[in-house]
Amino acid sequence: MAATAPTRGRGRLAATPVVHAGAGRWIAYIGIGIGVIFFLFPVYWMLGTAVKPPNEWLTNPPVFIPSRLYFANFTDALFFYNGLKGLMDSAIVAICSTAIGMVIGTLAAYSIARFRTGGGNLSFFILSVLFMPPVAVAIPMFLFWSNLGLVDTYIALIVQYLIFTVPFVTWLMKGFFQDLPVELEESALVNGASRLRAFWEVALPSVRPALVATALFALIFTWNEFTFAVLLSRGRVTTLPFILPTLMESHNILWGDIAAIATIGALPVVIIAFALQRYLVRGLSFGAIKST
Amino acid sequence: MATRVVGRRQASGGGRRFALLTVAPATLLLVGISIFPLLYALRLSFMQDSLLSVAPPRFIGLANYGHLFHDSLFWTSLGVTAVFAVSVITVQLVAGLVIALALDRLPRYQQVIATILLIPSILSPSVVSFQWRQLFDYYSGPLNYFLGLLHLPLQGWTASPREALPALVLVDFWEWTPFMVLLIFAGIKSLPKSVFEAARVDGSSSWQVTIFQTLPLLRRVIAIAVILRLIGAFKVFDIIYSLTAGGPGTSTESLAFYTYVQGFRYFDLGYSTTMAFVTLIMITVLARLILGFMERPVGRAA
Numbered sequence: 001m002a003a004t005a006p007t008r009g010r011g012r013l014a015a016t017p018v019v020h021a022g023a024g025r026w027i028a029y030i031g032i033g034i035g036v037i038f039f040l041f042p043v044y045w046m047l048g049t050a051v052k053p054p055n056e057w058l059t060n061p062p063v064f065i066p067s068r069l070y071f072a073n074f075t076d077a078l079f080f081y082n083g084l085k086g087l088m089d090s091a092i093v094a095i096c097s098t099a100i101g102m103v104i105g106t107l108a109a110y111s112i113a114r115f116r117t118g119g120g121n122l123s124f125f126i127l128s129v130l131f132m133p134p135v136a137v138a139i140p141m142f143l144f145w146s147n148l149g150l151v152d153t154y155i156a157l158i159v160q161y162l163i164f165t166v167p168f169v170t171w172l173m174k175g176f177f178q179d180l181p182v183e184l185e186e187s188a189l190v191n192g193a194s195r196l197r198a199f200w201e202v203a204l205p206s207v208r209p210a211l212v213a214t215a216l217f218a219l220i221f222t223w224n225e226f227t228f229a230v231l232l233s234r235g236r237v238t239t240l241p242f243i244l245p246t247l248m249e250s251h252n253i254l255w256g257d258i259a260a261i262a263t264i265g266a267l268p269v270v271i272i273a274f275a276l277q278r279y280l281v282r283g284l285s286f287g288a289i290k291s292t
Numbered sequence: 293m294a295t296r297v298v299g300r301r302q303a304s305g306g307g308r309r310f311a312l313l314t315v316a317p318a319t320l321l322l323v324g325i326s327i328f329p330l331l332y333a334l335r336l337s338f339m340q341d342s343l344l345s346v347a348p349p350r351f352i353g354l355a356n357y358g359h360l361f362h363d364s365l366f367w368t369s370l371g372v373t374a375v376f377a378v379s380v381i382t383v384q385l386v387a388g389l390v391i392a393l394a395l396d397r398l399p400r401y402q403q404v405i406a407t408i409l410l411i412p413s414i415l416s417p418s419v420v421s422f423q424w425r426q427l428f429d430y431y432s433g434p435l436n437y438f439l440g441l442l443h444l445p446l447q448g449w450t451a452s453p454r455e456a457l458p459a460l461v462l463v464d465f466w467e468w469t470p471f472m473v474l475l476i477f478a479g480i481k482s483l484p485k486s487v488f489e490a491a492r493v494d495g496s497s498s499w500q501v502t503i504f505q506t507l508p509l510l511r512r513v514i515a516i517a518v519i520l521r522l523i524g525a526f527k528v529f530d531i532i533y534s535l536t537a538g539g540p541g542t543s544t545e546s547l548a549f550y551t552y553v554q555g556f557r558y559f560d561l562g563y564s565t566t567m568a569f570v571t572l573i574m575i576t577v578l579a580r581l582i583l584g585f586m587e588r589p590v591g592r593a594a
Contacts, residue, residue, distance in 0.1 A: 027394070028393075031391065031394040032394050032405060035391050035394075036405065036408060036409065039409050039466065039470060040411070041434075042420075043412075043423065045423060045427060045434065046422065057432075058429075058431070060431050060437070061437050062433065062437050107318070108314060108318035111310075111312075112315065115307065115308070115311035117311045117312065122315065122319065126319075126322060132572070133526065133548060133568070133571060133572065133575070134527065134529075135527060135551050135552060135568055135571070136333065136568040136571070137326060137333065138552075138568075139561050139564055139568070140329035140330075140333050140336070140565075141329050160325070162321060162325065163322070163325050166318050166321060166322060170318055220414060224414075224415070224416035224417070225416075226418055226529075231552075240416065240418070241416045241417070241418040241419075244418035244421070244422055244534070245418055245534040248421075258422060259422070262423070265416055265419055269414050269415060270414070270415075273410065273411070274407055280406070280407060280410065281475075281478040284413075284474060285478060
C-alpha cells in the first residue's frame with residue numbers, strides 16, 4: 001500500500017500516496033484502457049489511411065488493417081500535392097518565429113524574474129496576450145500587413161506568430177529563472193562582471209535544458225497554428241495547417257495522400273512531446289498550476 | 293516563493309538600465325502587435341467601414357453595437373457558442389476529473405500514459421479536423437460502420453443540421469479532454485500528502501477521500517481549467533472552418549466564425565470588429581465570474 005514513488009522534478013510529478021482498494025484499482029485500469037483506445041483511435045485511423053492503397057480508402061465496410069503497406073501516398077503527397085512546400089514553409093515560419101521569440105522573450109523573462117521589472121502588471125499583461133482570441137486582432141493586423149504589401153509573405157507570419165512565442169517564452173522562462181539561485185550571478189557581479197556578462201555567462205548556461213524545452217514548445221505552437229495561417233495566406237506561403245483544409249475542399253477523395261501529409265505534420269510534434277515529458281505540465285498549463 | 297532581487301544596492305544604477313533595456317523589446321513588440329491593433333479595432337467598431345462600399349469610412353458612433361441587437365444571425369451565433377461552450381466544458385470537466393483520478397491510481401507508467409493521452413491536444417487543429425472528416429464519413433467512415441454493427445440508425449454527423457453541433461462537441465471533447473486531464477492530474481500531484489495520510493488514519497474509504505478531500509482542494513486548478521476551455525470554446529474557429537464552415541445552414545455558425553464571415557467574406561470591417569469586441573468583453577466577464585465563484589472560501593467546513 002501507499003507505495004511512494006521517488007520524488008521527481010521538484011515534487012510536482014511525484015506520486016501522491018495511492019489510497020485505494022482492490023476494486024478501485026481495476027476500475028482505474030479499465031477506465032484508462034478505454035480512454036487510451038478512444039483518444040488514439042482517430043490517430044490510428046489517420047496512420048492506417050496514410051499507408052492504404054487507393055482502392056481501400058473509401059470502402060464500405062471500411063478497411064481496419066491495410067492489406068499491404070502502400071508508401072506511394074507519401075511521395076505523392078510530398079511532390080504532387082505541395083506537401084514538401086508545406087513542410088518547408090511551416091519549418092521556415094516556425095523556426096524563425098521561435099528563434100526571434102526566444103531572444104526577445106528570454107531577455108524579458110530575465111529582467112522580470114531578477115529585477116521585477118514592471119511589477120506584477122507587466123508580467124500579467126504579457127501573459128494575457130496569450131489568451132486573446134486571434135479573431136479580435138485579425139482585421140487590424142490584416143489591414144496592417146496589406147498596407148505594407150506583406151500579406152502572404154514569410155515576414156508577416158513570422159512577426160504575427162511572435163504574438164504567441166514572445167509571451168509564451170517570457171512566461172515560461174521567467175519561472176525557470178526564478179528557480180535559479182541568484183548567488184552565482186551575485187558573485188560574478190562582485191568579481192566585476194557586467195550585468196550582461198552575468199546574464200550571458202552565468203545565468204543563461206545554467207538554464208540551458210529549460211531553454212531547449214521552451215524552444216521546442218514554441219516550435220509546436222507555431223508549427224500547428226491555424227487561424228492566422230488561414231487569414232494571412234493567399235496561396236503563396238502555405239504552411240501545413242493551411243494546406244490541409246484546402247486539400248480537403250478540393251480533393252475530398254484523395255484520402256491516402258491527405259492522410260500522408262497530415263501524418264508528416266503530426267510526427268514532429270508527437271516526437272517532441274515525448275522528448276519533453278518532464279516539462280509537459282509546466283509548458284502547457286500557462287501557470288494554471290503554481291509551478292515555482 | 294519570493295524572488296530575490298540581484299544587487300538591490302545597485303538597482304538605481306546600471307541594473308535598472310539593464311532591466312529596462314532587456315524588457316523593452318518584448319514590451320514594445322507586444323504593444324505593437326496586440327494593444328495597438330486592439331485600439332485600432334475599437335476605433336473601427338465606431339465606424340462604418342466596408343471594403344465593398346465606395347463610400348469612405350465614416351464615424352457612426354454606437355450604430356454597429358445597436359445593429360448587433362437586431363441581427364438575428366448574431367443571436368443565433370451567440371446561441372451556438374453558448375450551447376457549444378456549456379456542452380464541451382461540462383463533458384470535458386467530468387471526463388477530465390475521472391481520467392485524472394484513475395491515472396493517479398495506476399501503480400506505474402503514469403507519466404508515459406499521460407503523455408500518450410495528450411496526443412490529441414498537441415496535434416494541429418487541421419490534422420484533428422482531417423481525422424474526424426474521415427471518421428464522420430457517411431459511407432466509408434468507421435463511426436457509421438460501428439453503428440451499423442449495433443443495428444443503430446446511421447448518422448449524418450457534420451452533414452446534418454441537427455447533428456453537426458453535437459458532432460463538433462465530440463471533436464472538441466476528443467481534442468481538449470486530454471489537456472483537462474493533464475491540468476487536473478498535475479493539480480492532484482501538487483496536493484500535500486498529509487491530507488491523504490490524515491484521512492487514512494480517520495479510516496475514510498478511498499472514494500470518500502476523493503470526494504470530500506481531493507475535489508475541494510482542486511477548486512483552483514478546476515477554475516483555471518474551466519476558464520482556459522471557456523476561452524477556447526469562445527474562440528473556436530479551426531474545426532468549424534475545416535469541418536462544417538458554419539453549416540449546414542447556420543447550425544454551427546459560432547461567434548468567432550460569424551465574426552470571420554463578416555470581416556473576411558463580406559469585408560464589413562466595422563461590424564466584424566464590433567463583434568470581436570463584444571466577444572472579448574463576454575470572455576473577460578465570464579472568466580471573472582468563474583474565478584470569483586471558484587475561489588470563494590469554502591467557509592463552514594467542520
